Amino acid sequence: xxxxxxxxxxxxxxxxxxxxxxxxxxxxxxxxxxxxxxxxxxxxxxxxxxxxxxxxxxxxxxxxxxxxxxxxxxxxxxxxxxxxxxxxxxxxxxxxxxxxxxxxxxx
Amino acid sequence: xxxxxxxxxxxxxxxxxxxxxxxxxxxxxxxxxxxxxxxxxxxxxxxxxxxxxxxxxxxxxxxxxxxxxxxxxxxxxxxxxxxxxxxxxxxxxxxxxxxxxxxxxxxxxxxxxxxxxxxxxxxxxxxxxxxxxxxxxxxxxxxxxxxxxxxxxxxxxxxxxxxxxxxxxxxxxxxxxxxxxxxxxxxxxxxxxxxxxxxxxxxxxxxxxxxxxxxxxxxxxxxxxxxxxxxxxxxxxxxxxxxxxxxxxxxxxxxxxxxxxxxxxxxxxxxxxxxxxxxxxxxxxxxxxxxxxxxxxxxxxxxxxxxxxxxxxxxxxxxxxxxxxxxxxxxxxxxxxxxxxxxxxxxxxxxxxxxxxxxxxxxxxxxxxxxxxxxxxxxxxxxxxxxxxxxxxxxxxxxxxxxxxxxxxxxxxxxxxxxxxxxxxxxxxxxxxxxxxxxxxxxxxxxxxxxxxxxxxxxxxxxxxxxxxxxxxxxxxxxxxxxxxxxxxxxxxxxxxxxxxxxxxxxxxxxx
Numbered sequence: 001x002x003x004x005x006x007x008x009x010x011x012x013x014x015x016x017x018x019x020x021x022x023x024x025x026x027x028x029x030x031x032x033x034x035x036x037x038x039x040x041x042x043x044x045x046x047x048x049x050x051x052x053x054x055x056x057x058x059x060x061x062x063x064x065x066x067x068x069x070x071x072x073x074x075x076x077x078x079x080x081x082x083x084x085x086x087x088x089x090x091x092x093x094x095x096x097x098x099x100x101x102x103x104x105x106x107x
Numbered sequence: 108x109x110x111x112x113x114x115x116x117x118x119x120x121x122x123x124x125x126x127x128x129x130x131x132x133x134x135x136x137x138x139x140x141x142x143x144x145x146x147x148x149x150x151x152x153x154x155x156x157x158x159x160x161x162x163x164x165x166x167x168x169x170x171x172x173x174x175x176x177x178x179x180x181x182x183x184x185x186x187x188x189x190x191x192x193x194x195x196x197x198x199x200x201x202x203x204x205x206x207x208x209x210x211x212x213x214x215x216x217x218x219x220x221x222x223x224x225x226x227x228x229x230x231x232x233x234x235x236x237x238x239x240x241x242x243x244x245x246x247x248x249x250x251x252x253x254x255x256x257x258x259x260x261x262x263x264x265x266x267x268x269x270x271x272x273x274x275x276x277x278x279x280x281x282x283x284x285x286x287x288x289x290x291x292x293x294x295x296x297x298x299x300x301x302x303x304x305x306x307x308x309x310x311x312x313x314x315x316x317x318x319x320x321x322x323x324x325x326x327x328x329x330x331x332x333x334x335x336x337x338x339x340x341x342x343x344x345x346x347x348x349x350x351x352x353x354x355x356x357x358x359x360x361x362x363x364x365x366x367x368x369x370x371x372x373x374x375x376x377x378x379x380x381x382x383x384x385x386x387x388x389x390x391x392x393x394x395x396x397x398x399x400x401x402x403x404x405x406x407x408x409x410x411x412x413x414x415x416x417x418x419x420x421x422x423x424x425x426x427x428x429x430x431x432x433x434x435x436x437x438x439x440x441x442x443x444x445x446x447x448x449x450x451x452x453x454x455x456x457x458x459x460x461x462x463x464x465x466x467x468x469x470x471x472x473x474x475x476x477x478x479x480x481x482x483x484x485x486x487x488x489x490x491x492x493x494x495x496x497x498x499x500x501x502x503x504x505x506x507x508x509x510x511x512x513x514x515x516x517x518x519x520x521x522x523x524x525x526x527x528x529x530x531x532x533x534x535x536x537x538x539x540x541x542x543x544x545x546x547x548x549x550x551x552x553x554x555x556x557x558x559x560x561x562x563x564x565x566x567x568x569x570x571x572x573x574x575x576x577x578x579x580x581x582x583x584x585x586x587x588x589x590x591x592x593x594x595x596x597x598x599x600x601x602x603x604x605x606x607x608x609x610x611x612x613x614x615x616x617x618x619x
Contacts, residue, residue, distance in 0.1 A: 018398070018399070086485045
């Protein structure tokens with residue numbers, strides 16, 4: 001169940017909106033290494049466009065550095081917001097933790 | 108922190124000073140009392156000493172007088188002294204014990220023995236007339252009396268020494284007392300100084316806190332004023348930029364509504380627009396800038412102009428988005444933009460559109476439930492390599508396309524229920540409401556309450572044609588009135604029309 005230490009895990013909870021922009025930024029800036037990153041958003045039910053922008057920019061930058069990023073989310077409404085912003089085109093979105101870790105280990 | 112330490116030091120010094128005062132006071136009092144007591148005892152002892160000496164003198168004088176006169180009355184002082192002397196001697200011994208002068212107690216014992224010897228060997232011999240050698244008796248009596256007085260003198264000498272010691276002790280007491288007063292006073296002074304320092308520090312801290320509070324208040328006022336100003340500017344910008352009249356076409360009915368966020372900080376960058384591009388077609392766009400305030404309003408105005416100028420070159424929706432995306436990606440830290448651009452053709456009832464991270468358009472067709480159309484690609488400004496796609500939808504006459512910004516569905520922060528409410532509101536539209544469809548949808552969803560976020564809704568509806576028109580659609584003249592696009596620019600759009608709208612509705616055009 002526990003991810004290997006070579007995978008960076010960023011966990012966020014609640015509603016991500018403009019008020020939490022700085023928190024989100026610093027959480028995402030923690031991982032600058034080449035390790036694969038799991039963004040655990042299981043506890044997130046909503047993200048506004050500002051938060052989605054941050055996630056998107058982080059994922060795209062990681063992509064440029066060839067760092068695999070997997071996003072884990074289960075809330076249907078949050079998944080729909082992710083779809084709106086097409087985050088699913090910029091990074092791999094999983095609803096199952098095992099699958100997400102498998103993907104990150106494989107890449 | 109520092110003030111707390113100061114307070115602790117102060118309290119300690121104060122307690123020590125107080126304790127020193129109390130204990131020192133008691134000690135000095137006790138010592139002074141013992142000096143006074145000892146002095147009284149020495150005085151009493153001396154009195155007793157003199158009383159004993161007087162008794163002895165009375166005895167001797169009385170016996171000598173009797174020896175000369177042989178009259179009994181001369182012996183009265185002798186008898187009285189014989190009675191009082193033992194009492195006085197006992198008392199004297201007790202007092203000497205109190206003064207812890209044990210050698211003097213021994214001296215008193217010796218004097219008592221000498222006196223007893225004098226009584227038996229001199230006084231009684233003389234009184235009872237047992238000798239004729241009165242001179243001899245008197246000589247030995249003189250020796251005993253001298254012995255007695257030596258003892259007494261020794262005691263008196265000791266008592267004098269005690270007196271002298273007492274003087275020394277009281278001098279010590281005085282210097283002790285002076286020292287004590289100095290120390291206690293010093294401590295109290297130190298405590299007072301510390302207390303003052305503490306008070307000053309506390310006062311300074313209080314002033315500092317007050318000053319900070321005042322500064323914070325002033326800052327807050329400034330920020331609030333700036334905030335208000337920003338809100339006004341953002342709103343004015345919104346108003347100035349947005350409220351362009353929507354084109355009026357016989358074959359396409361347009362309606363729109365924009366409601367700025369109630370909260371000042373949330374006024375942002377929503378926009379919608381539509382242009383008559385001739386031949387019964389309109390070019391439409393709706394979008395949203397990430398973020399709020401002046402930055403978003405300004406960015407909105409820029410992006411919206413870009414949409415217009417891109418559409419002037421090439422009407423292909425995906426092409427327009429690709430162009431704006433390139434521009435947005437050039438800008439450093441520019442906000443992300445979600446947008447839909449499209450073309451509605453009232454001749455073919457075809458709608459072609461491209462979307463960049465925007466919520467899906469809704470298509471309402473008579474007799475069926477409203478349908479959410481396909482999503483597009485990433486928001487504008489996210490990645491240079493994003494590929495935008497033109498979607499083609501062949502609609503029916505009387506179909507209506509509903510475009511909106513995320514504020515419409517994210518009101519409760521649950522997009523699923525928001526989407527459902529929107530679809531219901533669209534599905535419930537009556538025929539009469541179609542001319543003001545955007546407002547009707549808004550009212551159905553929000554009622555009287557304002558949204559948290561900016562809200563924009565635009566509807567694009569084909570007007571059901573009369574039979575004669577349907578067979579033979581008539582293109583509008585290029586110089587149509589109420590056309591917002593300048594005539595010079597319009598020709599460019601016209602010329603690109605055929606290339607921009609592919610005839611195959613299912614085709615998806617990829618733009619590099």
